[in-house]
Amino acid sequence: MTRLPHRHRLALVFTLGMLMPGGLRAEGQDNLPPYKMLRSLEFIQDSVATGDSSAGEMQRFMLATVDERLRSADKSVFDDSRNVDAALIYAMSGGNPETLEYLMSRDVNGNFDNRVADVLRKYLNGKGLLVVNTLASIAEEYRDKKIGPYLSLVAGNTMTAKNPKAALKLYDWARLTAPGTIVEESALRRSVALCAEAGMVPEGLSYAQRYTRRFLHSPYASQFADFFVQLVVDHDGDVKQQDIVDILSFMDPPRQREIYMRMARRAAIAGKVDLAALASGRAQAISDDGSDAFGALAGFYGGVASVSSPDLGAAIRSIDRMPVGELNERDRALRDAARAVAAEITRAPDPASLKQASPSSLPNQETTEHDAAVTNQSGSPSPATAGVEERAAANAASTPEEGRQEADPSFNAFVTTSRSKLDAIDGLLKQESK
Numbered sequence: 001m002t003r004l005p006h007r008h009r010l011a012l013v014f015t016l017g018m019l020m021p022g023g024l025r026a027e028g029q030d031n032l033p034p035y036k037m038l039r040s041l042e043f044i045q046d047s048v049a050t051g052d053s054s055a056g057e058m059q060r061f062m063l064a065t066v067d068e069r070l071r072s073a074d075k076s077v078f079d080d081s082r083n084v085d086a087a088l089i090y091a092m093s094g095g096n097p098e099t100l101e102y103l104m105s106r107d108v109n110g111n112f113d114n115r116v117a118d119v120l121r122k123y124l125n126g127k128g129l130l131v132v133n134t135l136a137s138i139a140e141e142y143r144d145k146k147i148g149p150y151l152s153l154v155a156g157n158t159m160t161a162k163n164p165k166a167a168l169k170l171y172d173w174a175r176l177t178a179p180g181t182i183v184e185e186s187a188l189r190r191s192v193a194l195c196a197e198a199g200m201v202p203e204g205l206s207y208a209q210r211y212t213r214r215f216l217h218s219p220y221a222s223q224f225a226d227f228f229v230q231l232v233v234d235h236d237g238d239v240k241q242q243d244i245v246d247i248l249s250f251m252d253p254p255r256q257r258e259i260y261m262r263m264a265r266r267a268a269i270a271g272k273v274d275l276a277a278l279a280s281g282r283a284q285a286i287s288d289d290g291s292d293a294f295g296a297l298a299g300f301y302g303g304v305a306s307v308s309s310p311d312l313g314a315a316i317r318s319i320d321r322m323p324v325g326e327l328n329e330r331d332r333a334l335r336d337a338a339r340a341v342a343a344e345i346t347r348a349p350d351p352a353s354l355k356q357a358s359p360s361s362l363p364n365q366e367t368t369e370h371d372a373a374v375t376n377q378s379g380s381p382s383p384a385t386a387g388v389e390e391r392a393a394a395n396a397a398s399t400p401e402e403g404r405q406e407a408d409p410s411f412n413a414f415v416t417t418s419r420s421k422l423d424a425i426d427g428l429l430k431q432e433s434k
Contacts, residue, residue, distance in 0.1 A: 034073060035082040037066050038089060042181070045093065049182040051217025067096050070103060078103070078111040085146045088116060092150040093182075097124040116142070120154070128158035139170060149178035153187055160190075164198040185215045189224045196231035201238040204231045205247065212250040225259050233266045236275045245282070257286045264301035276301060 041062040047055040070087055077083050091100040104117050115138055119131045128135065132155075139155040142148050156170035168191055175187035188211045195204025208228050215221060228247070232239050244263075248256045264279035280301050 032069065033080070033083055033086075034066065034069050034077065034090075035080070035086040037062070037069055038086040041066055041090070041093065045182045046180065049185040049215060049218050049220075050180070051215075051219075053219065056219075063090075063093075063095055066090050067099050070099055075106055075109065078107070079109065081111070082146070084111050087112075088120065088147050089150055091120055091124065092147075092154055097121070100124070116147075116151075123154055123158065128154075129161070132158040132162055136166070136170065139173075143173065143177070149174045149181075149183045152177070153183055156187065156190065160194050160197075164194055164200070167194060168200075168203065180214075185211075185218055185220065188215065189220060189227065192224060192231065193227040196227050196234060199235055201231065201235045205239070205243050209247050209250075212247055216251060216255070221255075225262060229259065229262045229266055232263060233270055233272060233275060236267070236272050241278055244278075253286045257283050260286070261301070268301045 041059070044055045044059045044062055048059055066086075067090070070090065073083070078087070087100065087103055091097060100117065100120060104112055104114075104121075115134070119128075119135045119138060122128060122131050123135065135151070135155045135158055139148070139151040142151050152170045152174035156167045156174065159167035159170060171187040171191045171194075175184035178184055188207055191207040192204055192211060195201070195207060208224075208231070211221075211224055215224075218224075232244060248259055251259070260279045260283035264276050264283060267273075267276035267279060
């Protein structure tokens, strides 16, 4: 039986179960082992990861149903280790952390491994860094067990800040032992993010290609796109343009265009002119619904990136070609910043700042020639002038600004004004790049 009919049959069974009389439904649910209910939850979550948007509501329903079953189960139910594993996996799959606390408080028979429960409690309460080494050790110990892939994923999450390479190994083990599941999707996506932060470009590109081939329709694919764009833009010197084209070739045209647009925008803010030109050009080349909105926006990002290039005129035309009303608030701010930079570049200098210094401010030629004449042939100052030069050197060291030629006031005003504007623009761009 194929996967799709099975999914529909599963949904039908749940629907019929909800429509049963209360007593019959309660009896059936009370007798169903938690591990069997967990299988249904895992199936639904895997369906979500592979792009079944209709499974989202069912996932929320199953999380609530499993939670109720675990809390109402008799203590003897957990004499079966499969049900213990179900409770731990439920906690690591987005379940209610308080349910694990509740089960541990009732575990008088020692069915739960206290070490596993303790590290999971800390992890779920945001204190995973306190047990990062213990969690990695336990993940290795349970590697071949049912909870192994989940523990490896959780351990990888806590290890990222301390040891990125060790975290990648944990992610690798998680995805290889749970192929085609939400565990693999999460491990691949987080591996790309980790490589982008740590600058591990070849590994990041490899993970990105695997992700686009396997989980393109995941609801979390947009998050992956952000990580991939970060990897490419932050490390563009280590990424070949053909690598970008090859990875995105697995996507349909609308998704390719969306990522190229994100890449063009981030590259424009970062001042990566070549990458912004590549991304905007690829976005413009992808056919769309017949309108030129995407092409104009792609050209806009390319123009922003080219403001500091020699072809300033073409950059300004590309920026102006995009109607301001069609830009969102962030892009309007980006447009204003780019135009401000362009205005400063093209603004003619104040003629007053170009005046030559007055003759009175220039060194006295006769004095200079006299000082040169009193230097002996060996190049050292004569005894008559040595003391004067020493005092002059000491004065220069203590008051470095004294005796310097003062810049023209209009030129100082120009520099101060321009620097203030550029500082404001830099601050705006830093906010935009966050």
